[in-house]
Amino acid sequence: MDDVDWSTEWLTSLLWILGVFVAALIVLGIVAVLIARLTTWGRQFWRLAGPFVRPTRGERRTWRPTLFILLLLLLVVLSVRLNLLLSYNTNELYTALQNLDAAAFWRAIGIFAVIAALYVAQALVTYYVGQSFLIRLWENLNDRFLGDWLGDRVYHRSRFSPTSVDNPDQRIQEDIRTFAEDSYTLSFGPNGAVSALITIPSFTVVLWQLSGPLSLFGLEIPRAMTFIAFLYVIVASVFAFRIGRPLVRLNFLNEGLGAFYRYALVRVRDNAENIAFSRGEPVERRTLDGRFSDIIANYWRIVIRTLKFQGFNLGITQISVVFPIIIQAPRFFSRAISLGDVQQTAQAFGQVHDALSFFRNAYDQFAAYRAVLDRLTGLLDADEQARELPVLEVGDRPGAAVVVRDLTVRKPDGEVLVDDVSLELARAESLLVTGRSGTGKTTLLRSLADLWPYADGTVERPVSSGSVFLAQQPYLPLGTLRTALAYPGPAESVSDDEAARVLRATSMGHLVDRVDDDELWYRTLSPGEQQRVGFARLLIARPDVVFLDEATAALDEGLEHELYTLLRQELPDLVLISVGHRSSLEAFHSRRLDLEGDGRWTAAAL
Numbered sequence: 025m026d027d028v029d030w031s032t033e034w035l036t037s038l039l040w041i042l043g044v045f046v047a048a049l050i051v052l053g054i055v056a057v058l059i060a061r062l063t064t065w066g067r068q069f070w071r072l073a074g075p076f077v078r079p080t081r082g083e084r085r086t087w088r089p090t091l092f093i094l095l096l097l098l099l100v101v102l103s104v105r106l107n108l109l110l111s112y113n114t115n116e117l118y119t120a121l122q123n124l125d126a127a128a129f130w131r132a133i134g135i136f137a138v139i140a141a142l143y144v145a146q147a148l149v150t151y152y153v154g155q156s157f158l159i160r161l162w163e164n165l166n167d168r169f170l171g172d173w174l175g176d177r178v179y180h181r182s183r184f185s186p187t188s189v190d191n192p193d194q195r196i197q198e199d200i201r202t203f204a205e206d207s208y209t210l211s212f213g214p215n216g217a218v219s220a221l222i223t224i225p226s227f228t229v230v231l232w233q234l235s236g237p238l239s240l241f242g243l244e245i246p247r248a249m250t251f252i253a254f255l256y257v258i259v260a261s262v263f264a265f266r267i268g269r270p271l272v273r274l275n276f277l278n279e280g281l282g283a284f285y286r287y288a289l290v291r292v293r294d295n296a297e298n299i300a301f302s303r304g305e306p307v308e309r310r311t312l313d314g315r316f317s318d319i320i321a322n323y324w325r326i327v328i329r330t331l332k333f334q335g336f337n338l339g340i341t342q343i344s345v346v347f348p349i350i351i352q353a354p355r356f357f358s359r360a361i362s363l364g365d366v367q368q369t370a371q372a373f374g375q376v377h378d379a380l381s382f383f384r385n386a387y388d389q390f391a392a393y394r395a396v397l398d399r400l401t402g403l404l405d406a407d408e409q410a411r412e413l414p415v416l417e418v419g420d421r422p423g424a425a426v427v428v429r430d431l432t433v434r435k436p437d438g439e440v441l442v443d444d445v446s447l448e449l450a451r452a453e454s455l456l457v458t459g460r461s462g463t464g465k466t467t468l469l470r471s472l473a474d475l476w477p478y479a480d481g482t483v484e485r486p487v488s489s490g491s492v493f494l495a496q497q498p499y500l501p502l503g504t505l506r507t508a509l510a511y512p513g514p515a516e517s518v519s520d521d522e523a524a525r526v527l528r529a530t531s532m533g534h535l536v537d538r539v540d541d542d543e544l545w546y547r548t549l550s551p552g553e554q555q556r557v558g559f560a561r562l563l564i565a566r567p568d569v570v571f572l573d574e575a576t577a578a579l580d581e582g583l584e585h586e587l588y589t590l591l592r593q594e595l596p597d598l599v600l601i602s603v604g605h606r607s608s609l610e611a612f613h614s615r616r617l618d619l620e621g622d623g624r625w626t627a628a629a630l
């Protein structure tokens with residue numbers, strides 16, 4: 025093996041790094057384009073990462089991600105170069121030992137110290153740059169996915185999609201992080217694909233230089249070591265792929281089953297009181313046990329499959345430790361090569377072996393990665409489908425008025441709930457929608473709110489904050505009571521005086537001192553109190569039109585009377601549309617729409 029001239033090595037190494045960097049850039053660029061075009065997972069990857077790396081038109085073009093990628097590539101090339109130098113240094117070290125040459129030995133140790141210091145610095149910088157890159161990718165994806173899911177009210181509309189996806193929350197919170205992490209580790213990570221692709225040719229050259237001919241069954245194989253290394257790993261990889269393949273599906277199932285179980289647990293937590301009242305623990309337990317045992321059954325399948333897969337991988341890796349030494353030993357004993365050469369061969373073989381094995385060892389990680397790709401692109405698809413569902417055009421009509429023309433509301437299966445209804449409500453008018461349970465009262469309100477995809481006709485009303493919908497159970501956001509009163513406005517928009525006034529007006533004076541307590545209000549307040557928070561919110565928001573869906577059902581008739589009177593007094597011009605069963609509500613409405621089922625309805629003045 026030729027000696028390295030360490031005095032000029034920095035220049036040689038610099039030129040090497042530049043040359044390999046450019047060559048790697050070209051080759052990786054071509055490979056990346058081919059993967060993104062020709063493979064499903066490549067297309068999925070590009071769909072997720074593309075907008076980060078290359079923002080599309082309309083967004084500000086930023087070169088930052090591209091520069092990050094170039095820097096990461098440069099660092100990988102540098103690390104391979106340092107590994108190469110370490111292998112030459114090892115050769116010198118062992119040759120000096122064999123020759124009992126103390127001066128050469130200490131010189132080699134000195135050089136080792138320099139390379140090792142550079143190596144540590146390189147590893148730390150790589151870690152920092154790599155993590156910064158993945159954090160940026162993570163932030164970008166979270167931003168996009170949240171925007172996609174909340175935008176156009178997809179989170180709600182997706183309930184009506186033909187294919188609904190499970191647990192979008194988990195996909196946004198966990199899968200995005202896994203995607204960012206795995207994208208980095210599998211590509212530019214210290215043992216990733218890029219490092220493997222650069223290491224293989226670099227160390228193949230070393231192996232080539234150290235290889236001698238080998239006689240096998242009377243046949244002379246020149247440079248046998250190089251060929252054997254490749255043959256060994258390629259054959260092993262083919263077997264490993266076959267053994268490891270089912271892990272893709274099993275890991276996918278593992279994710280889904282875990283989420284399914286967690287969802288059941290969350291349901292128990294959220295419905296704790298109902299379950300406790302009915303002593304429903306045995307039923308819940310059975311459901312939870314069922315879901316958990318599905319996880320375990322699948323996990324066992326993963327364990328058995330991994331046993332086979334890892335058993336094979338570990339065996340192959342162990343053999344590879346002594347393999348190059350055995351092959352080089354005869355040449356060492358015949359003094360054709362030095363001890364340093366044998367050591368360097370073992371190192372070079374190890375590098376080529378590890379690099380080639382990347383594709384085999386990373387298989388299970390890659391399997392989980394593909395499952396994440398499927399889950400994330402699945403969510404994007406479902407969001408798109410939800411967006412494509414029909415919408416009832418709601419025209420903006422500022423001021424207190426609602427106009428509905430030829431509105432027909434259907435169930436998803438096409439059955440008509442409300443057939444061809446038209447109505448006009450002017451300032452201060454009010455409508456009570458009645459009908460038996462299941463005749464479509466809530467669905468009619470949903471259609472007016474532009475939330476129900478299976479409706480046609482035209483609706484005009486004030487949009488955005490001009491109209492407020494209040495469901496039977498008002499939504500109380502996390503945070504303070506002030507946040508709940510201001511919702512969906514910002515908490516700071518409600519002053520102390522105003523909060524106190526509306527709380528007292530809705531018979532909740534006892535909460536005046538607690539407006540800034542951060543509690544789980546949706547659990548602390550009784551259903552009736554929650555409904556009163558809904559009314560208090562109306563007094564703050566002062567909308568032009570209000571839709572109340574059994575919004576006083578949890579209150580006694582006396583309180584109901586007080587709240588409706590209050591609403592009329594404070595908002596005399598308000599257009600009021602209520603859904604309710606109680607006859608006591610008639611006193612507060614000027615007209616009634618009675619749904620009779622099968623699309624039929626009657627309208628009358630009250």
Ligand SMILES: Nc1ncnc2c1ncn2[C@@H]1O[C@H](COP(=O)(O)OP(=O)(O)OP(=O)(O)O)[C@@H](O)[C@H]1O
Nearest residue numbers: 183435436441459460461462463464465466467468
């Ligand atoms: N997301 C949905 N998918 C399919 N069908 C639905 C959906 N939401 C409601 N429906 C159906 O539409 C019909 C009307 O439901 P809706 O909730 O509007 O009735 P309602 O008159 O408000 O009943 P109640 O008085 O009990 O509240 C019901 O048969 C219900 O099963």
